[in-house]
Amino acid sequence: MTTQHDAQQAEATAAKLAHLRDEMRETIGRVDEPQLKAALETGAEVIGGLRQAFVDYNEGSEEAWQG
Numbered sequence: 001m002t003t004q005h006d007a008q009q010a011e012a013t014a015a016k017l018a019h020l021r022d023e024m025r026e027t028i029g030r031v032d033e034p035q036l037k038a039a040l041e042t043g044a045e046v047i048g049g050l051r052q053a054f055v056d057y058n059e060g061s062e063e064a065w066q067g
Contacts, residue, residue, distance in 0.1 A: 014051050017051035017054065022044075
């Protein structure tokens with residue numbers, strides 16, 4: 001059972017992860033090295049997936065969260 005406090009914590013974590021993901025994508029435009037651009041994009045994708053896990057937790061939209 002998710003409490004309101006838990007839901008708020010999950011939402012706050014998702015927001016922080018979204019901010020980090022967006023910062024990484026913005027950084028891509030400010031660097032020149034292709035390998036660093038690729039690493040930043042890969043990191044942004046991974047963090048985006050982690051963020052989505054917290055969103056799904058709050059929404060109860062994944063079977064794993066419906067225990």
